Amino acid sequence: MTEREKLEKGMWYDANFDEELVAARRRAGEVAFDFNHTRPTDVQRCQELLRELLGSLGEGVEILAPLHVDYGCNISIGEGSFVNHGAYLMDGAPIAIGSHVFIGPNFGAYTAQHPLVAEERNRGLERALPITVEDDCWIGGDVKIMPGVTVGRGSVIGAGSVVTRDVPAGVVAVGAPARVIRPITDADRIDFDAV
Helix, strand or coil, rough: CCHHHHHHHHEEEEEECCCCHHHHHHHHHHHHHHCCCCCCCCHHHHHHHHHHHHEEEEECCCCCCHHHHHHHHCCCCCCCCEECCCCCCCCCCCCCEEECCEEEEEEEEEEEECCHHHHHHHCCEECCCCCEEEECEEEEECCCCCCCEEEEEEEEECCCEEEECCCCCCEEECCEEEEEEEEHHHHCCCHHHHC
């Protein structure tokens, strides 16, 4: 079994020394470099590079540079989503970002897990677990999402949070580690008559 096949099955694999995986990361790094150094006003070229880099990109997605990825091909972003400056999507496993998701600056989605035992870690081993952010979520600035986590539809993750376990739909979660503090209710709606 190749190291890529192990990666795709969520098994421990050689992340650091396998030539195929190193080449794939270098290719993604080259495309990300080009995206990060393209003028923001050259919207067409930015979109072309994002479509080359990412596995799936919905209509109306806006991503602000710089963007960093490991492979790029394991990332899908739904229509109308926005990713602010400084995102790092460590996509050894799939990272699925839904539609109409708003992501603040310096976002991190880290699918990689490394061994706790140093000798095993030093062999270059890791495994990758998928991350999902469902539709209509708002992820605040400087949020980090850990391997294997799903953020449920319509939830809000407060700035600076570290999300280590699943967050249900329709709630506000904050902290390090993030904890659900309350549901989102009709009381949270804006009174447009008062505006």
